Amino acid sequence: MKKWVMGILLMSLMVMSAFAQSGSRRVTVSGTVLDGDDKSPVMQATVQLLAPKDSSMVVGNVTNLDGKFSLSARPGDYLLKISFVGYKPVLKSVKLTSARQRLNVGEIELNSDAIMLEGAVIVAQAPEVTASEDTLVYTSSAYRVPEGSALEELVKKLPGAEVDENGTITINGKEIKKIMIDGKEFFADDPNIAMKNLPVNIIDKIRAYDKKSDMARVTGIDDGEEETVLDLSVKPGMNHGWLGNADVAAGTEDRYSGKLMVNRFWGDNQFTVIGSMNNVNDNGFPGGGGGGRWGGQNGLNAVKMGGFNFATKSEKLETGGSVNFNYRDADIQSKTNSETFISSETSSFKNALTANRNKTTNLTADFRIEWNPDTLTTVLVRPRLTYGKTNNASDSKSYTFNADPEHDTDELMNAEDLTSLVPEENIINTIVRNSLSKSDDVSAGGSLMLNRRLGKPGRNINFRGTYNYTNSESEQFSTSTTEYYQQTLEEQLEILNRYITTPTKSYNYSLRFTYSEPIFKGGFLQFSYNFQYSKSKTDNSTYDMPNGWTIPEGYLTDVAVFNPDLSKTAEYDYYNHQADVQFRWIREKMQLNVGGSFQPQNTKLSYKQGDLDTAVVRKVFNFTPTLDFRYNFSKTSQLRVNYRGRSSQPSMTDMLPIVDDTDPLDIRVGNSGLKPSFTNSLMVFYNMFNPEKQRGVMTHLRFQNVLNSISNRRQYNEETGGYVTMPENINGNWNLFGILGTNTALRNKKFTINTFTMSRFNNIVSYISDEDLMNQADKNKTRQLTLSERLRGTYRGDWWEFSLNGSLNYTRTRNNFQKENNMDTYQFSYGASTNVNLPWNMSISTDISQNSRRGYADASMNRDELIWNAQISQNFLKGNAATVSIQFYDILKNQSNVSRTISAAMRQDTEYNAIYSYCMVHFIYRLNLFGGKGARPEMGPGGRGGFGGPGGFGGPGRRRF
Numbered sequence: 001m002k003k004w005v006m007g008i009l010l011m012s013l014m015v016m017s018a019f020a021q022s023g024s025r026r027v028t029v030s031g032t033v034l035d036g037d038d039k040s041p042v043m044q045a046t047v048q049l050l051a052p053k054d055s056s057m058v059v060g061n062v063t064n065l066d067g068k069f070s071l072s073a074r075p076g077d078y079l080l081k082i083s084f085v086g087y088k089p090v091l092k093s094v095k096l097t098s099a100r101q102r103l104n105v106g107e108i109e110l111n112s113d114a115i116m117l118e119g120a121v122i123v124a125q126a127p128e129v130t131a132s133e134d135t136l137v138y139t140s141s142a143y144r145v146p147e148g149s150a151l152e153e154l155v156k157k158l159p160g161a162e163v164d165e166n167g168t169i170t171i172n173g174k175e176i177k178k179i180m181i182d183g184k185e186f187f188a189d190d191p192n193i194a195m196k197n198l199p200v201n202i203i204d205k206i207r208a209y210d211k212k213s214d215m216a217r218v219t220g221i222d223d224g225e226e227e228t229v230l231d232l233s234v235k236p237g238m239n240h241g242w243l244g245n246a247d248v249a250a251g252t253e254d255r256y257s258g259k260l261m262v263n264r265f266w267g268d269n270q271f272t273v274i275g276s277m278n279n280v281n282d283n284g285f286p287g288g289g290g291g292g293r294w295g296g297q298n299g300l301n302a303v304k305m306g307g308f309n310f311a312t313k314s315e316k317l318e319t320g321g322s323v324n325f326n327y328r329d330a331d332i333q334s335k336t337n338s339e340t341f342i343s344s345e346t347s348s349f350k351n352a353l354t355a356n357r358n359k360t361t362n363l364t365a366d367f368r369i370e371w372n373p374d375t376l377t378t379v380l381v382r383p384r385l386t387y388g389k390t391n392n393a394s395d396s397k398s399y400t401f402n403a404d405p406e407h408d409t410d411e412l413m414n415a416e417d418l419t420s421l422v423p424e425e426n427i428i429n430t431i432v433r434n435s436l437s438k439s440d441d442v443s444a445g446g447s448l449m450l451n452r453r454l455g456k457p458g459r460n461i462n463f464r465g466t467y468n469y470t471n472s473e474s475e476q477f478s479t480s481t482t483e484y485y486q487q488t489l490e491e492q493l494e495i496l497n498r499y500i501t502t503p504t505k506s507y508n509y510s511l512r513f514t515y516s517e518p519i520f521k522g523g524f525l526q527f528s529y530n531f532q533y534s535k536s537k538t539d540n541s542t543y544d545m546p547n548g549w550t551i552p553e554g555y556l557t558d559v560a561v562f563n564p565d566l567s568k569t570a571e572y573d574y575y576n577h578q579a580d581v582q583f584r585w586i587r588e589k590m591q592l593n594v595g596g597s598f599q600p601q602n603t604k605l606s607y608k609q610g611d612l613d614t615a616v617v618r619k620v621f622n623f624t625p626t627l628d629f630r631y632n633f634s635k636t637s638q639l640r641v642n643y644r645g646r647s648s649q650p651s652m653t654d655m656l657p658i659v660d661d662t663d664p665l666d667i668r669v670g671n672s673g674l675k676p677s678f679t680n681s682l683m684v685f686y687n688m689f690n691p692e693k694q695r696g697v698m699t700h701l702r703f704q705n706v707l708n709s710i711s712n713r714r715q716y717n718e719e720t721g722g723y724v725t726m727p728e729n730i731n732g733n734w735n736l737f738g739i740l741g742t743n744t745a746l747r748n749k750k751f752t753i754n755t756f757t758m759s760r761f762n763n764i765v766s767y768i769s770d771e772d773l774m775n776q777a778d779k780n781k782t783r784q785l786t787l788s789e790r791l792r793g794t795y796r797g798d799w800w801e802f803s804l805n806g807s808l809n810y811t812r813t814r815n816n817f818q819k820e821n822n823m824d825t826y827q828f829s830y831g832a833s834t835n836v837n838l839p840w841n842m843s844i845s846t847d848i849s850q851n852s853r854r855g856y857a858d859a860s861m862n863r864d865e866l867i868w869n870a871q872i873s874q875n876f877l878k879g880n881a882a883t884v885s886i887q888f889y890d891i892l893k894n895q896s897n898v899s900r901t902i903s904a905a906m907r908q909d910t911e912y913n914a915i916y917s918y919c920m921v922h923f924i925y926r927l928n929l930f931g932g933k934g935a936r937p938e939m940g941p942g943g944r945g946g947f948g949g950p951g952g953f954g955g956p957g958r959r960r961f
Contacts, residue, residue, distance in 0.1 A: 080092040136207070178227060197276055242928075247923070249921060302330075339906060362386070459517055462512075463513055481493070761786075856900070
């Protein structure tokens with residue numbers, strides 16, 4: 001028996017040795033594929049090693065985002081074939097020998113196929129999405145959107161993409177922080193500018209990836225500090241010369257819209273001017289790719305914006321920046337009914353109507369200067385200036401009850417006598433409030449980074465300094481009338497008129513030194529020290545207005561009475577020392593970053609309010625561990641595991657022994673015993689993509705829990721309906737989130753199926769209100785499970801596209817105190833959309849979806865909405881440079897805008913005003929003055945090719961060169 005075992009072990013070792021020797025004899029071939037005209041990298045080009053005898057493929061791959069490729073094969077003679085749709089294929093003989101483990105064939109240029117340029121149609125469907133390492137690449141021409149659409153409508157159709165009503169973009173669960181054009185920042189940190197204003201017709205590819213930090217880029221060592229970005233590439237031929245887009249529209253219901261964009265591209269330089277104005281909530285084309293959505297942006301919003309963005313690059317100097325002006329006038333009206341959980345048996349109910357008119361002005365200037373005086377030194381400067389002004393008015397009316405009034409908000413608010421609908425013993429209070437707040441904020445600052453490579457790869461010394469100064473002035477005028485139904489007669493009516501001014505000045509700076517040392521091949525140690533200091537001073541002065549708001553011009557101080565008990569002054573001095581140690585291990589397929597941050601902090605607060613004049617010093621020590629592991633199974637398959645711990649300190653004012661009764665119904669009490677909270681975050685990400693079959697899978701799991709989370713302990717006053725609130729640590733808050741997305745192409749890639757599955761579990765805890773604030777109040781726990789599925793199937797033909805889509809969202813809510821609020825709710829939607837190019841330069845787009853909601857206790861929430869939108873467009877003028885389109889929104893007039901939020905402390909249903917059914921007529925004109933060889937393409941039918949928009953020449957998803 002032992003002999004058999006030894007024999008098997010010896011044979012295994014021999015086989016493994018043979019494989020190892022065979023593997024060691026493999027030779028790696030690498031190179032870069034470039035466009036022969038503009039020398040730009042060609043990504044996703046097919047690279048193959050062929051056997052000379054029969055041209056059979058031995059091994060193949062595709063180029064990455066930089067046009068680079070790498071193949072491994074055994075020694076021998078081969079044909080290297082490089083091909084891409086629209087280019088002439090290149091064949092090159094290569095000889096691989098065991099004496100040379102790596103062969104770099106250098107730069108290989110692909111030249112445009114002259115026959116194709118004359119009008120031949122390449123029968124090849126453009127892939128919807130491809131993957132290269134950790135980057136997803138979406139092809140614009142594979143997604144049909146209505147004529148004249150902005151970038152937002154294209155992003156909504158991308159598999160795994162979500163755009164919420166606030167404009168927040170997520171790709172596979174990751175929030176997009178920045179949009180770039182050809183690798184250069186576009187309007188700093190405001191993705192909405194590009195989303196609302198960039199026309200789809202100039203975009204060739206969209207790449208979604210985690211962009212490395214400035215430090216990681218200049219040092220060459222990944223520090224794990226990245227942000228998820230969308231990087232847009234301009235269509236070939238359009239990155240030389242001038243191009244512009246003007247879009248003006250008018251519609252029913254007094255709707256209007258106007259956009260203007262002018263771009264200038266030359267070499268590595270860009271200049272963009274953008275301006276727009278509209279009062280349609282920036283909706284674009286409703287539906288956003290189907291699947292059904294409830295409501296839209298809240299309120300009626302009129303927006304005006306303008307700005308410019310630039311980027312230049314020379315041998316040693318790279319500059320960029322943007323200046324952006326934005327004005328928003330928002331008219332938001334809401335109707336709310338809510339239930340606050342008081343105990344296991346009782347609740348407080350509130351119904352409210354609120355009208356807000358918010359006017360906001362913002363000016364932001366961001367610049368970037370990077371200088372490389374030599375190959376070892378980098379200097380990066382980022383100055384920033386912002387100005388903001390607000391003018392917000394609010395009117396509200398609310399009723400509070402100790403039992404469910406069983407009438408909707410409109411009935412209650414319109415009743416001449418509230419007691420005719422609700423027994424007086426069930427009414428706690430009615431409140432009428434009006435307020436006006438104004439503010440002016442100026443902020444200036446920036447950062448400077450110096451990096452020097454010290455000869456040996458990976459050895460760097462780095463300095464980074466930041467500075468910011470803010471000056472803010474604000475004032476608030478408010479009046480409130482509260483009627484208490486359960487108080488004695490003399491206490492039933494309370495009228496408060498107040499004027500509050502709050503000037504605030506603050507500044508902060510930080511100095512950070514970092515040193516990186518390679519300790520072995522692929523292994524690095526990084527040490528850094530950071531010092532941060534910040535100082536802020538707020539002077540809050542509160543005045544009572546006993547005679548109301550009849551104020552003679554310029555005589556405010558004569559009728560206002562200073563309230564010393566509510567006025568307060570707070571001055572902060574904050575010192576933070578941070579020492580970081582990071583170990584980085586980098587291999588061809590694997591990266592590991594592990595380390596920790598040590599943070600001794602010292603904070604001093606000087607505080608004055610009424611008779612209280614105190615100075616408090618807090619000293620804490622924080623430790624933050626980090627781990628980031630990545631493994632690349634192939635160029636298109638990656639596993640990533642990331643862990644981060646983060647400590648958060650409670651507010652210093654929350655820890656003071658003070659009572660703030662500025663609002664008698666929301667009195668705040670400090671708690672000196674608050675502890676810091678600590679958040680654990682674990683993320684696992686995996687993606688796999690087969691470029692040959694156009695099939696991919698992506699999954700993302702995230703777990704987060706918070707130790708010593710800061711909640712609120714509340715004492716409820718049954719006579720007034722008000723609360724006394726004290727912050728208190730609590731444990732038990734955690735959540736688990738997971739998504740699974742698939743993309744499958746069928747039948748020569750004319751049919752595609754996309755699925756996106758999401759699950760989330762939230763364990764939410766809070767304190768139940770008690771009659772005594774200092775009692776150990778019970779915890780209320782709400783467990784919420786959400787499951788959702790989105791499915792879309794698309795057929796892309798030569799001249800039309802048709803999609804079927806559906807979505808299902810199921811939420812299960814369980815509350816351990818308020819059993820009657822346990823719910824199983826459903827939101828489901830199904831529908832279809834189509835885009836048709838007609839032969840006389842006309843196109844038709846339409847989508848229709850049935851949106852339904854079930855399972856809500858309030859019958860008005862359980863509704864069906866059939867939403868139908870349509871657009872017809874006609875192109876004309878030479879090269880189809882102009883378009884007239886008519887857009888119809890919510891033709892059946894069924895859309896509403898309602899939402900529900902649930903926590904361990906309350907549930908709330910809200911309905912907002914919004915823009916619903918209307919019609920718009922657009923006129924669009926495109927200017928294209930391109931330079932360079934073959935840079936002025938002719939428009940195909942329907943204007944969908946070239947500058948006309950996505951879909952390629954001659955039909956969606958095809959390319960005509």
